[in-house]
Amino acid sequence: MSTIKEVARIAGCSTATVSRTLATPDKVSEATRGRVTRAIAQVGYTPNGAARSLRRRESRTIVALLPDISNPFFSEIINGIEDVAHQAGYRVLIGDCERDPARAGAYFDLLPANQADGVLLLTADVPRALVESAQHQGRFPLVMACEFFNDIDLPTVAVDNYRAACQAIDYLISLDHRRIATISGPAANPICRERERGYLDTLTAHGLAEHALTLCGDFGVHSGYVQGLSLLAPSKRRPTAIFCHSDEMAIGVLKAARQLDLDVPKDLSVVGFDDIRLSEYCDPELTTISQPRSRIGQQAMRLLLGLIRGETITAQQILATQLIVRQSTGKPGQG
């Protein structure tokens, strides 16, 4: 690989001038600039990123940590993140934590190593110590999106999960449902607790608290199927509606209902969460709560850029959700 030295030699100037031509071209005379530009093209020079990072003390890379890359919910958020990041000249390193906290740790290590300038946390399922140390000593730029910690205040972009759940349950009650069950995401997840609170409060407000019944899944389609089967088992007094914390789980419930010969929406109404692309293509099409995923990603990245620039940001941005009514919900049958 050619270096700045070689370019300088060919252009007949110092390396400082080559560097300036790249960084602040208006500080270089037109003639010199021309010679340098030609020399760069001639040898196909690309600045060495490691040297540059070392010198500038910045990597122009940010890390986006996901709980699970296979969850389609995240792909559009990532697109939003990348749009803003690339425009600002930043690279996005996508970190998939899976269920492995060690992986999250490895990504956090990039910060003190000067390999990343900030972290976008799309999951709260990460060792608390990591986040706290980020807050304390290093005090490096950290923004949360979608999820949050109950007891750690961070710049955050999220939706109002409480209200979204209220809206879904209100809608089901307006349809005359009374036995409304929930399939939640992981019990410990703060956004799930918010949704659960909205569910319970709305039920209570309508005198239906006694019918409350929540089972937990893991957001994945299989867990929705399994818990759906259990909620809909013929022996029980089955719910006429199920509110799911993800579309994937709702699609799992659809399969459980089919298997038990229950018609959706006649025998069972199903509401999902997220509005993933396939929710419009399952049978029946899913009523769900749409999140502004692309905007969540964009806003979160904007906050992070602000933090990196040294601005003080304490914003908790709450974006609006929207209940999308499709075919999986209706008035309860004679059930």
Add this chain to the structure above:
Amino acid sequence: MSTIKEVARIAGCSTATVSRTLATPDKVSEATRGRVTRAIAQVGYTPNGAARSLRRRESRTIVALLPDISNPFFSEIINGIEDVAHQAGYRVLIGDCERDPARAGAYFDLLPANQADGVLLLTADVPRALVESAQHQGRFPLVMACEFFNDIDLPTVAVDNYRAACQAIDYLISLDHRRIATISGPAANPICRERERGYLDTLTAHGLAEHALTLCGDFGVHSGYVQGLSLLAPSKRRPTAIFCHSDEMAIGVLKAARQLDLDVPKDLSVVGFDDIRLSEYCDPELTTISQPRSRIGQQAMRLLLGLIRGETITAQQILATQLIVRQSTGKPGQG
């Protein structure tokens, strides 16, 4: 951030010894090693990655370029890549090219900049010049997975798309289908052409060439729906089976069939490709061709590591696919 200098000062040794303690601990006396280790823990030292990369002339980062991160087909491949990469101490930078060749270019630029040690190309939809230059001058490590270029030989891990298509069509013919249509991915895509060739050859072998009919989509669910609608329009002599180049498109066809009041599989058989997680949860469950996604990712990463180590690799690894018969295929009805 603390540096190696500070650690050396606290441990009462030179920076060289600190460095050695990290890189080759057995070359350091036990006593010194102890002092250094304690000093590192005390100040919370993490080596500066940029300085290290600059010095070692390697980044321990590889780039995985995807055509579209929202395609669920890729998530398991990425998991496979990351498994192998992390074990070998490499980071994976996921690059989403979308439809923007400029983005691919930006990721390739990391190579000469010494910010990445190799590229895993999961799409052939990338400016040819980029790949060729990779081959020529820089000659940097490059491995293809899933896709390939017709006329550029690269180390590749893929499945036998031709045989997979033959198998699917043979199966449909064995069921007595004669009018079998295809919804292909992008016409220019080499893997789609392979599948198309398998489709045509098998039809021809059975004297059914006259019934060949292929429409193109983009692998996404919406395009499958649109092309399905067009293939199944009541006015035409409609096919009794459709072979789709992705599960998402097959799910789109399922919706088109529903909308036209066609029963699957009685009126129409549908075969997908990929065996994405949701293919088991749609209605009816999808007959499809399963690819060993995790292994594709692992093998590709292994090849790339070999290349990085300087081994000469010209392997074209072909992994086996499997036809998974579920509920979306059956004997044609009275048609």
Add this chain to the structure above:
DNA sequence: CTGAAAGCGCTTACAG
């Protein structure tokens, strides 16, 4: 507008 020089934080051949 331009160059000489220092220095970012590491690693490693060399000498002892």
Add this chain to the structure above:
DNA sequence: CTGAAAGCGCTTACAG
């Protein structure tokens, strides 16, 4: 087993 020193390729304050 250990240290002094050079150097990886940049950038930038300083001097002119």
